[in-house]
Amino acid sequence: MEDDDGHGKLHLLHILFGLPLLLMMAHVCLDVLLRQVFGIILPGTLEIVSFHYMVIAVFLPLALVELWRKSVAVDIVYLMLPRRAQLVLIALVLATTAAVYLGLAWRTWGDAMGAMRRGDFLMGGRLEVPTWQSRFALPLGFGSAGLVALWQLWGVLSGRDRDSWTQQGANTSAEVE
Amino acid sequence: ADYTFSTFLGPNHPITLNLHVPWAEDVAERTDGEIDFEVYVGGAILPGNGVLQGVAQNVAQGGFITAGYVPAEMPVWNVIGDVAWEASSDYAVTLAATEFGLLNQLGHDEWTGNGVVFTGSASTVMYSYLCRGEPKSLEDFEGLRIRTAGNGWARFAESIGAVPVNVSYTETYSALERGAIECTNLDPTHLYNGAQVAEVVDSVVMLPMGPFFSQAAWAFNQSFWNDLSAEQRRIIFEESARSLVRLHDAQDKMLEDNLAQARENGLAVIEPAEDLVAAKDAFVADGIGGLAKIAENRGVANYQQAIDEFSALLTKWDGLLAENDRDDPEAMYDLIMTELYDKLDPETYGVE
Amino acid sequence: MDKVDIGLLSLVATLVLLALRLPIGIALALVSFVGIAAITSVGAAWGIVSTIPYSFVATWEFSAVPMFLLMGYLAARTDMTGGLFQAMRILLARVPGSLASASVGASALFAAASGSSLATSAALSKIAVPEMLRAGYDKGLATGTIAASGTLGSLIPPSILLVIYGLFTSTPIGPLFMAGFIPGALTAFAFVAMIMLRVWRNPSIAPKLQTQFTRAEKISALLDIWPLPTLIVGVLGGIFFGVITPTEAGAVGTALVILISILRRQFSLKMLAQAAADAAVATSVMFVIAVGASMFVRLMAFSQLPGFAADVILGISDNPFVVILLISLIFVFLGMFVDAVGIMLLVLPVIMPLLDQLDINMIWFGIITIKLLEIGLITPPVGLNVYVVRTALGNLVSLPTIFRGAAWFMLTDLVVLLILVAFPVITLWLPGVMAH
Ligand code: NA
Numbered sequence: 001m002e003d004d005d006g007h008g009k010l011h012l013l014h015i016l017f018g019l020p021l022l023l024m025m026a027h028v029c030l031d032v033l034l035r036q037v038f039g040i041i042l043p044g045t046l047e048i049v050s051f052h053y054m055v056i057a058v059f060l061p062l063a064l065v066e067l068w069r070k071s072v073a074v075d076i077v078y079l080m081l082p083r084r085a086q087l088v089l090i091a092l093v094l095a096t097t098a099a100v101y102l103g104l105a106w107r108t109w110g111d112a113m114g115a116m117r118r119g120d121f122l123m124g125g126r127l128e129v130p131t132w133q134s135r136f137a138l139p140l141g142f143g144s145a146g147l148v149a150l151w152q153l154w155g156v157l158s159g160r161d162r163d164s165w166t167q168q169g170a171n172t173s174a175e176v177e
Numbered sequence: 178a179d180y181t182f183s184t185f186l187g188p189n190h191p192i193t194l195n196l197h198v199p200w201a202e203d204v205a206e207r208t209d210g211e212i213d214f215e216v217y218v219g220g221a222i223l224p225g226n227g228v229l230q231g232v233a234q235n236v237a238q239g240g241f242i243t244a245g246y247v248p249a250e251m252p253v254w255n256v257i258g259d260v261a262w263e264a265s266s267d268y269a270v271t272l273a274a275t276e277f278g279l280l281n282q283l284g285h286d287e288w289t290g291n292g293v294v295f296t297g298s299a300s301t302v303m304y305s306y307l308c309r310g311e312p313k314s315l316e317d318f319e320g321l322r323i324r325t326a327g328n329g330w331a332r333f334a335e336s337i338g339a340v341p342v343n344v345s346y347t348e349t350y351s352a353l354e355r356g357a358i359e360c361t362n363l364d365p366t367h368l369y370n371g372a373q374v375a376e377v378v379d380s381v382v383m384l385p386m387g388p389f390f391s392q393a394a395w396a397f398n399q400s401f402w403n404d405l406s407a408e409q410r411r412i413i414f415e416e417s418a419r420s421l422v423r424l425h426d427a428q429d430k431m432l433e434d435n436l437a438q439a440r441e442n443g444l445a446v447i448e449p450a451e452d453l454v455a456a457k458d459a460f461v462a463d464g465i466g467g468l469a470k471i472a473e474n475r476g477v478a479n480y481q482q483a484i485d486e487f488s489a490l491l492t493k494w495d496g497l498l499a500e501n502d503r504d505d506p507e508a509m510y511d512l513i514m515t516e517l518y519d520k521l522d523p524e525t526y527g528v529e
Numbered sequence: 530m531d532k533v534d535i536g537l538l539s540l541v542a543t544l545v546l547l548a549l550r551l552p553i554g555i556a557l558a559l560v561s562f563v564g565i566a567a568i569t570s571v572g573a574a575w576g577i578v579s580t581i582p583y584s585f586v587a588t589w590e591f592s593a594v595p596m597f598l599l600m601g602y603l604a605a606r607t608d609m610t611g612g613l614f615q616a617m618r619i620l621l622a623r624v625p626g627s628l629a630s631a632s633v634g635a636s637a638l639f640a641a642a643s644g645s646s647l648a649t650s651a652a653l654s655k656i657a658v659p660e661m662l663r664a665g666y667d668k669g670l671a672t673g674t675i676a677a678s679g680t681l682g683s684l685i686p687p688s689i690l691l692v693i694y695g696l697f698t699s700t701p702i703g704p705l706f707m708a709g710f711i712p713g714a715l716t717a718f719a720f721v722a723m724i725m726l727r728v729w730r731n732p733s734i735a736p737k738l739q740t741q742f743t744r745a746e747k748i749s750a751l752l753d754i755w756p757l758p759t760l761i762v763g764v765l766g767g768i769f770f771g772v773i774t775p776t777e778a779g780a781v782g783t784a785l786v787i788l789i790s791i792l793r794r795q796f797s798l799k800m801l802a803q804a805a806a807d808a809a810v811a812t813s814v815m816f817v818i819a820v821g822a823s824m825f826v827r828l829m830a831f832s833q834l835p836g837f838a839a840d841v842i843l844g845i846s847d848n849p850f851v852v853i854l855l856i857s858l859i860f861v862f863l864g865m866f867v868d869a870v871g872i873m874l875l876v877l878p879v880i881m882p883l884l885d886q887l888d889i890n891m892i893w894f895g896i897i898t899i900k901l902l903e904i905g906l907i908t909p910p911v912g913l914n915v916y917v918v919r920t921a922l923g924n925l926v927s928l929p930t931i932f933r934g935a936a937w938f939m940l941t942d943l944v945v946l947l948i949l950v951a952f953p954v955i956t957l958w959l960p961g962v963m964a965h
Pocket residue numbers: 640641642643644645681682683684685686687688
């Protein structure tokens with residue numbers, strides 16, 4: 001994790017994906033500080049954190065998850081298979097992954113459009129917090145992840161990128177438990 | 178056949194226990210199992226803010242839908258939510274809201290427009306303040322932090338110089354316990370039921386501040402409703418009426434029990450000081466803290482008509498309840514049938 | 530085919546898809562969609578897609594998860610671990626197997642800044658393992674210690690697994706955090722005791738160190754340890770005394786780590802941006818699984834399999850201990866192959882009605898669950914903590930060696946688990962104190 005598994009350089013994308021978390025931290029801390037020290041109540045914190053920062057932070061980086069092959073998978077059987085079978089299996093896995101992501105993207109795109117048309121909002125105490133904007137994080141995240149999976153599938157099918165899938169197997173370096 | 182009914186309320190909530198569960202059993206029995214709803218509680222199928230969409234899209238065929246979760250979809254019902262500050266009893270609010278959804282064009286069309294069929298509304302007990310300490314007067318409330326569910330409750334808290342705070346329902350108990358808030362704006366049955374805050378408050382301030390009611394106790398998927406027979410719809414109407422009566426009988430008793438237990442455990446049940454009551458009256462007289470203006474800013478069409486017509490229904494039901502004995506279940510059932518459900522044609526109501 | 534059959538088939542299908550290397554989140558989402566469509570209708574399945582992922586994620590209490598991740602990444606990047614290990618090793622210099630014991634102690638302390646087991650193992654393996662190998666420690670002992678002590682990260686609060694457990698079972702997070710504290714400390718003590726016992730019986734696996742520490746070294750090392758106790762007081766004390774909610778604790782803890790790193794002159798904006806990006810990706814990785822699981826929860830509800838399973842199991846025995854033993858076997862078996870979040874979210878929806886009927890204390894069961902999941906993290910063939918240690922060491926030590934070394938800790942874990950099951954008061958005392 002300290003060397004990012006070879007992703008050590010800082011890219012614009014990292015800053016973009018990390019930013020919602022830093023904003024979330026700053027916002028919550030400001031809320032705590034104002035409340036505990038000055039007795040001031042910041043309206044809408046709960047709504048903004050849950051319906052904006054969280055939704056964006058969770059769904060937007062999905063493409064990066066696929067690109068870095070961080071999705072948690074069980075490769076115990078996979079590693080025992082001969083190379084040919086591995087390639088067939090990984091192609092099926094990538095095709096399924098792409099199909100699921102793109103299906104989710106298609107559906108949530110319609111939902112996001114609906115939310116925008118209605119102008120979805122919530123009452124955050126006395127403050128009206130519009131919420132529809134972050135809904136687009138779902139189709140964007142799912143869609144981009146689906147495209148990455150398709151691109152990886154094409155890499156396997158065309159023979160451009162097969163070794164990386166068969167030599168090291170699945171990436172099991174989830175860093176969360 | 179087996180159908181799904183979705184509510185986000187928990188298994189022990191009075192609305193689950195008295196409204197949905199026995200309703201589903203009775204409807205199943207009277208339709209010989211043709212309409213057999215499995216009631217899924219606690220958001221097991223759909224979360225609170227997803228029930229409207231979920232019922233419209235047939236994830237569940239029926240659901241309990243709170244308008245406050247979906248303000249953009251239910252603008253009119255969100256406006257009338259505050260009008261109940263004018264009402265003198267929770268029972269009147271339930272029946273006025275049920276009439277508003279069944280028979281009033283504005284109230285009815287908003288549910289239909291979202292792809293669901295409305296057959297009744299249900300109100301909680303009137304909200305009050307459950308507090309640490311024993312605040313009575315305007316002066317006592319100055320600067321107190323009060324957990325509110327927004328809307329009129331937040332505006333009123335501000336108008337008396339208190340600070341409305343948004344705390345999630347699950348965190349209410351610990352917020353009171355550690356003194357992050359001094360009061361919560363809830364109905365007093367939450368002393369020993371629901372949020373169960375009796376251990377962390379000292380008093381109940383019995384200032385009635387409208388109940389929580391702006392919801393469909395039952396909303397049904399449009400195509401499910403279309404496929405019912407007229408007889409089945411009539412049974413649903415009758416069982417809905419019966420359930421509303423059962424709910425209010427149970428709630429009356431629950432309120433009584435909670436207050437009695439509170440007194441027994443040394444909590445103060447406080448009548449508000451005159452200046453606090455006067456402040457509330459002034460708040461209501463001021464168009465419930467400028468409700469119309471808020472509705473206008475929000476861009477709600479026909480907001481004034483909705484406020485006026487719902488307000489008239491509240492007056493009507495306050496009157497009817499004064500003439501009838503709310504403790505007599507049979508009389509109340511007859512009243513609800515005559516005034517509301519008998520006026521619907523089961524052949525055509527809600528069918529598209 | 531009736532609902533229960535579809536539910537059962539879905540469970541089997543999920544396990545098969547997992548074995549075929551489909552990512553867990555994708556497998557759960559796919560099976561849920563097909564299963565719900567089969568039980569109800571395709572339209573309803575799409576309706577679930579519309580409502581569940583969005584409303585599931587847009588939850589205030591969940592915001593603690595990315596914050597705890599960020600806090601852990603920052604703590605590791607600002608090198609809070611290095612000083613910690615040095616201090617512990619000075620403190621425990623006279624104990625047999627002192628470096629291994631110091632690793633356990635350092636892990637336990639670092640766990641207070643990290644919400645995850647893997648992050649804790651990763652943070653310590655690069656510092657502690659090379660030292661132990663240089664001192665001539667047995668390779669299995671050196672690596673196994675780090676792989677196993679890392680699991681303290683999920684038990685000693687804050688804990689991401691406990692946040693997720695609490696939200697999926699409607700158990701309050703504050704008491705859950707408090708409940709993890711003593712079992713975590715007990716585990717650490719048990720690990721140290723086991724290490725001492727092993728070294729006492731076979732001194733060659735951990736040669737005595739000849740290093741003498743000067744007074745100045747001792748003082749400077751102990752002074753270097755202050756960030757972690759500060760964090761513990763700030764975060765856990767804040768929750769305990771009600772200044773902050775467990776949800777806010779992650780954000781406040783992260784701010785504290787930033788503040789401490791500025792004071793120690795180890796802060797840079799680049800480092801902050803990298804940690805945030807790492808945390809964002811890790812958040813996404815985890816929520817893909819959790820979103821799939823939240824759809825799977827709906828499938829289980831529709832299928833009514835959980836109620837059916839509860840009836841079957843209660844028909845066999847309604848003794849809570851027998852049932853817990855049965856559940857433990859399932860957890861340990863799945864733990865051999867599947868990751869912790871995945872197992873928890875696969876099993877919980879199925880066993881919830883059962884726990885409910887037996888009236889099992891959900892705070893206590895939460896700690897038992899974490900303990901079981903931790904065992905899965907160090908059992909072969911798939912033991913993510915072991916993988917992390919091997920990767921961090923650049924494949925210097927082979928997997929079987931690490932697994933063998935970790936096996937001693939797994940046995941110790943089982944003993945601790947038995948104690949926790951037999952004496953619920955160990956787990957429930959502290960949350961009880963907090964309530965009054
Ligand atoms: Na931890």
